Amino acid sequence: DIQMTQSPSxxxxxxxxxxxxxxxxxxxxxxxLNWYQQKPGKAPKxxxxxxxxxxxxxxxxxSGSVSGTDFTLTISSLQPEDFASYYCQQxxxxxxxxxxxxxxxxx
Amino acid sequence: xxxxxxxGAEVKKPGESLKISCKGSGYTFTNYWIGWVRQMPGKGLExxxxxxxxxxxxxxxPSFQGQVTISADKSISTAYLQWSSLEASDTAxxxxxxxxxxxxxxxxxxxxxxxxxxxxxxxxxxx
Numbered sequence: 001d002i003q004m005t006q007s008p009s010x011x012x013x014x015x016x017x018x019x020x021x022x023x024x025x026x027x028x029x030x031x032x033l034n035w036y037q038q039k040p041g042k043a044p045k046x047x048x049x050x051x052x053x054x055x056x057x058x059x060x061x062x063s064g065s066v067s068g069t070d071f072t073l074t075i076s077s078l079q080p081e082d083f084a085s086y087y088c089q090q091x092x093x094x095x096x097x098x099x100x101x102x103x104x105x106x107x
Numbered sequence: 108x109x110x111x112x113x114x115g116a117e118v119k120k121p122g123e124s125l126k127i128s129c130k131g132s133g134y135t136f137t138n139y140w141i142g143w144v145r146q147m148p149g150k151g152l153e154x155x156x157x158x159x160x161x162x163x164x165x166x167x168x169p170s171f172q173g174q175v176t177i178s179a180d181k182s183i184s185t186a187y188l189q190w191s192s193l194e195a196s197d198t199a200x201x202x203x204x205x206x207x208x209x210x211x212x213x214x215x216x217x218x219x220x221x222x223x224x225x226x227x228x229x230x231x232x233x234x
Contacts (some may be wrong), residue, residue: 034220091217095156096154
């Protein structure tokens with residue numbers, strides 16, 4: 001199975017901060033990398049697919065990038081509604097696998 | 108509106124069987140994979156497998172192969188996840204999700220992600 005190593009596992013940040021979450025794949029997955037946001041008690045929500053394609057309705061403060069097997073989710077200016085958990089997921093080789101998640105908390 | 112609606116919460120005893128459901132609406136059910144994702148209490152997301160209702164092609168994660176059965180009834184746009192004998196370790200939230208892509212004999216690829224999710228079904232297994 002492809003391992004997705006996500007870091008950090010948690011972070012504390014303030015409104016307006018720039019936040020970066022990284023996901024490293026254990027082997028090449030091309031750009032078959034998706035990012036999800038999950039708020040407590042809710043289903044995950046697809047933020048971005050194909051490493052950097054924002055879903056309709058997702059604010060432009062979210063962006064994604066890739067360098068080899070390293071993928072990055074960036075929130076340029078953290079807003080109150082962005083406090084949540086974030087997961088990466090590879091769709092390149094079954095079984096599809098998720099990162100372990102990053103919990104973004106209020107500082 | 109495109110949506111997936113899951114069946115309600117279940118409380119079961121170890122050894123009992125269970126089948127939970129996920130009904131799609133607002134789109135052509137047979138054109139998308141329906142997958143299942145487990146989230147144990149306080150933990151992350153785990154992909155269990157999916158089914159393509161158009162031809163019933165079903166793929167499982169090795170971690171769940173033989174532990175659960177995924178099926179679908181395209182006549183009523185509903186997918187299912189079932190257990191023949193529950194264990195306490197099956198206690199979790201289970202989500203269904205929709206995705207697209209393509210499969211070869213040994214692998215399935217998806218650039219598009221899981222774009223629609225059900226609201227989740229809580230399964231509690233306790234004696």
